[in-house]
Amino acid sequence: MRTIIFYLVFSIFNLAVCDAQSSNGLDGENSKKIERLEKQKEEIVTEEKAALKKEVEKINSKAESGEISWDEAEELKKEAAKKHALNIENRIAIIDNKISLLTRNEENTAFEEDNNHKTWTFTWGSDKDEDSNENDDDHYYSRTVSELVVAAGLNNALMEGQSIEDSDFKIGGSRFFEIGWAWKTRVFEKSNWLRFKYGVSFQFNGLKPTDNRYYVEDEDETYLAEFEQDLKKSKFRMDNLVVPVHFEFGPSKKYESYRGVKFSTDKMFKLGLGGYAGFNIGERQKLKYELNGDDRKEKLKDDYNTNDFIYGLSAYIGIGNTSLYAKYDLNPIFSDPNPELNNVSLGLRFDLD
Numbered sequence: 001m002r003t004i005i006f007y008l009v010f011s012i013f014n015l016a017v018c019d020a021q022s023s024n025g026l027d028g029e030n031s032k033k034i035e036r037l038e039k040q041k042e043e044i045v046t047e048e049k050a051a052l053k054k055e056v057e058k059i060n061s062k063a064e065s066g067e068i069s070w071d072e073a074e075e076l077k078k079e080a081a082k083k084h085a086l087n088i089e090n091r092i093a094i095i096d097n098k099i100s101l102l103t104r105n106e107e108n109t110a111f112e113e114d115n116n117h118k119t120w121t122f123t124w125g126s127d128k129d130e131d132s133n134e135n136d137d138d139h140y141y142s143r144t145v146s147e148l149v150v151a152a153g154l155n156n157a158l159m160e161g162q163s164i165e166d167s168d169f170k171i172g173g174s175r176f177f178e179i180g181w182a183w184k185t186r187v188f189e190k191s192n193w194l195r196f197k198y199g200v201s202f203q204f205n206g207l208k209p210t211d212n213r214y215y216v217e218d219e220d221e222t223y224l225a226e227f228e229q230d231l232k233k234s235k236f237r238m239d240n241l242v243v244p245v246h247f248e249f250g251p252s253k254k255y256e257s258y259r260g261v262k263f264s265t266d267k268m269f270k271l272g273l274g275g276y277a278g279f280n281i282g283e284r285q286k287l288k289y290e291l292n293g294d295d296r297k298e299k300l301k302d303d304y305n306t307n308d309f310i311y312g313l314s315a316y317i318g319i320g321n322t323s324l325y326a327k328y329d330l331n332p333i334f335s336d337p338n339p340e341l342n343n344v345s346l347g348l349r350f351d352l353d
Helices: 001-020 028-066 070-104 139-142
Strands: 145-157 175-188 191-207 213-218 222-225 231-249 253-257 260-264 267-293 295-301 309-319 323-327 340-350
Touching: 028 070, 145 191, 175 231, 175 340, 191 340, 213 231, 213 267, 231 309, 253 309, 267 323, 309 340
Parallel strands: none
Antiparallel strands: 145 175, 145 340, 175 191, 191 231, 213 222, 231 267, 253 260, 267 295, 267 309, 309 323, 323 340
């Protein structure tokens, strides 16, 4: 902190000396211009001090959160102090040259001020890459980022030893959908090849039985039975609330500046391995059929003896925001004494930051 004060005091002292040297008793329009320029020098000092204060607060915040050490924070603050001291010196030098020009020339010289609003606005150190969020420094430098996760594709359910061709459910008609929010934290402070990804998601797993069947619950048993009329649609759906956890591997592009580091995985290969656990929050069946010439729709909501606790394995592989995604429920859909039937899904996953 003493170093920061030294650089600012030194710059302000130079400003005071320049002010004293520029007072030559001019009259008229040039004198008014010089007065305005002198005022701008004071505003420059105020602006740079405010910018330095904001930068120091960000550095302290990083140190308090453990992103950087306090020794690194002190070095960054010294660099920031030097930078803003030089900013003051260079910006004031520009104004002093204008004052010298006005002082040497006659009153009402043709010299024009460069700006109409009397103050200058500068953007310093703006070296973000084109993929970064210009309005979100925390996102740009944070070790943890967040993103929307959306996935959809084919769904089915199989018993042990059963192939997809022998499934009791339509391959094309049975589908799943998932939507959630995920956080991604790089495991190592200065490397991004390994990321820990976690969040919360809603999963909607749909199954369409074959051969004009639907699910029937009979006390502890749940089984597929033939429907009395010709079904136009038979769909069984399970809704789950889960917490997915993955380790994500893959290269990334690194961008650095004096304020911190950004790792971008845009258009880069990635592999995610992990699983999920949560709860079954609802089951329902939708039936469509024709009875006596009238179209009928039924929505049946019941327990269907499904397991309440959901857990499974999942993985994804892709490039950038798009991946091929697979998940498999380790828990059976229905509780004992029903046969062990496990849900399996395959589709596309989109991680939208």
